[in-house]
Amino acid sequence: MFFLVCMTCGRTCDDLSVASCPYDGGVLDVRYDSDGFPLQPQLPGIWRYAARLPLTDAKHIISLGEGDTALLPSAQLGPDIGLPRLYFKNEGLNPTGSYKDRIASVGITYLRQLGREAWAATSSGNAGASLAAYGARAAVDGYLFTLERAPRAKIAQILAYDPRVMSVKRLGYDPIAEQATWANIAALCDAKEWLMLITARSNSPQAMEGAKTIAYEVSQQMNGEAPDVVYVPVGGGGLLSSIWKGFKEWRRAGKIARLPRMVAVQPMGCDPITQAWQAGRPVEPLDDCTSAVSGIILTSPPDGELVLNDLRESDGWARSIPDEVTYQAQAELASYEGLFVEPAAAVVWAAIKADRQSGRLKGDETVVGILTGIGFKDSAAVQKMTDDKSLPMIEASEILHISPN
Numbered sequence: 546m547f548f549l550v551c552m553t554c555g556r557t558c559d560d561l562s563v564a565s566c567p568y569d570g571g572v573l574d575v576r577y578d579s580d581g582f583p584l585q586p587q588l589p590g591i592w593r594y595a596a597r598l599p600l601t602d603a604k605h606i607i608s609l610g611e612g613d614t615a616l617l618p619s620a621q622l623g624p625d626i627g628l629p630r631l632y633f634k635n636e637g638l639n640p641t642g643s644y645k646d647r648i649a650s651v652g653i654t655y656l657r658q659l660g661r662e663a664w665a666a667t668s669s670g671n672a673g674a675s676l677a678a679y680g681a682r683a684a685v686d687g688y689l690f691t692l693e694r695a696p697r698a699k700i701a702q703i704l705a706y707d708p709r710v711m712s713v714k715r716l717g718y719d720p721i722a723e724q725a726t727w728a729n730i731a732a733l734c735d736a737k738e739w740l741m742l743i744t745a746r747s748n749s750p751q752a753m754e755g756a757k758t759i760a761y762e763v764s765q766q767m768n769g770e771a772p773d774v775v776y777v778p779v780g781g782g783g784l785l786s787s788i789w790k791g792f793k794e795w796r797r798a799g800k801i802a803r804l805p806r807m808v809a810v811q812p813m814g815c816d817p818i819t820q821a822w823q824a825g826r827p828v829e830p831l832d833d834c835t836s837a838v839s840g841i842i843l844t845s846p847p848d849g850e851l852v853l854n855d856l857r858e859s860d861g862w863a864r865s866i867p868d869e870v871t872y873q874a875q876a877e878l879a880s881y882e883g884l885f886v887e888p889a890a891a892v893v894w895a896a897i898k899a900d901r902q903s904g905r906l907k908g909d910e911t912v913v914g915i916l917t918g919i920g921f922k923d924s925a926a927v928q929k930m931t932d933d934k935s936l937p938m939i940e941a942s943e944i945l946h947i948s949p950n
C-alpha cells in the first residue's frame with residue numbers, strides 16, 4: 546500500500562486524492578509500506594513495478610504497453626569523444642513517442658481508481674498526446690490547455706485522439722499567465738470533481754510516480770550496476786526528480802550499490818534552474834523565453850526547487866545549451882546513432898559532449914542520456930532540419946552509375 550507524506554512539514558495525508566499538502570501546500574511524496582520490490586511480470590507495461598506505484602486494484606490499470614524502452618550503447622558518438630561507456634535510453638519508443646506515457650498510464654489509472662470522469666491538463670505537446678491517448682483508451686473526457694506557441698504539428702497528434710483542446714494566450718512565456726492557468730485548472734477540477742493531471746510532482750505526485758520507472762529499467766538493463774552520471778532534459782523538473790527518486794528506491798531495495806550523479810540540461814534561452822544552480826539561490830521565474838526547444842521551455846518550473854535539491858543530493862550539476870547547438874546535436878544523433886529524437890531530447894547529447902570536452906566527464910565513466918521523445922513529433926521541424934539535403938531526380942537507367950559516398 547501507498548501513502549502521501551508532505552516534503553515540507555512531514556505530515557502524512559489521509560486523503561489520497563489531494564494534489565498537495567492540505568496544511569501548507571507542500572509537495573507530496575508518494576511512499577510505500579515496504580522497501581521491497583516484488584516484480585509482477587504478468588501485468589502490462591510499467592505495471593510490473595505495481596508494488597511501487599499508487600495502485601489499489603489491478604482492474605483499474607490502463608496500459609498501452611509503455612516502458613521497457615531500449616537502453617542502447619552509443620555506436621559512434623561516445624567512442625569518438627573518448628566516452629566508450631555512453632548509453633542512450635530511448636524513450637521515443639513509448640506508445641505515443643515520449644516518456645510521458647509512463648506518467649499518463651499511472652495518471653489515468655489513478656483517475657479510474659478515484660472514480661473521476663474527466664482529466665484536465667496543460668501541455669506543450671507530449672504530455673497532451675499521452676493523456677489524450679490513455680484517456681481515450683479509458684473512455685474518459687479530456688480537457689487540454691496548450692501553450693500559445695506550441696508547435697501546431699505536435700498538437701495535430703493530440704487532436705487525433707479527440708480530447709477538447711484550447712490554446713491559452715501567453716501561456717509558455719508569461720509567468721503570470723502560467724500561474725493563472727494552473728490555479729484555474731485546479732479550481733475547475735475541484736468544482737467538477739475532475740482530475741488535474743499536470744506532469745509535475747508538485748501538481749500530480751501520484752501520476753508522476755510513473756516516470757521513476759525509467760530508473761528501475763536502466764538499473765535492470767545494466768545488470769544491477771548504476772550509471773556514474775545520468776543526463777536529463779529539464780523543463781519543469783519533474784522528470785529528473787522522479788528518476789532520482791527511482792534510483793534511491795532501487796538502492797534502498799538493495800538492487801544497486803551506489804547512486805548516479807544527476808545532470809539537469811536546459812535550453813539556454815529558458816534556463817531558470819541552471820541560473821539558480823550557478824548563482825546558488827532559489828529558482829526565480831523568468832520574464833521571457835527566447836528558446837524554441839518545445840517541451841522544456843518553462844519560465845516558472847513547478848519542480849525547480851526539487852531539482853536543485855536533487856542536484857545537491859546527488860553531487861550533480863546543471864548546464865544549458867544554445868538552441869543552434871541542440872539542433873546540431875539532434876542531427877548528429879540521427880546520422881551517427883540512428884536515433885531520430887526531438888530537440889528537447891537532443892540537449893543531453895550536446896551537454897555530454899560539452900562536459901567531456903571540458904574534462905568534467907572522465908573517459909572511464911558510465912553515462913546515460915535520457916532521450917525523452919521521438920523526432921517525428923514536430924513534422925514542421927523535421928522539414929526544416931532536412932531542407933538543405935539534396936534530393937536529385939534521376940532516370941532509372943542512372944541507378945547503375947551512382948558512385949558510393
Ligand SMILES: [Zn+2]
Nearest residue numbers: 551554566571
Ligand atoms: Zn505540509
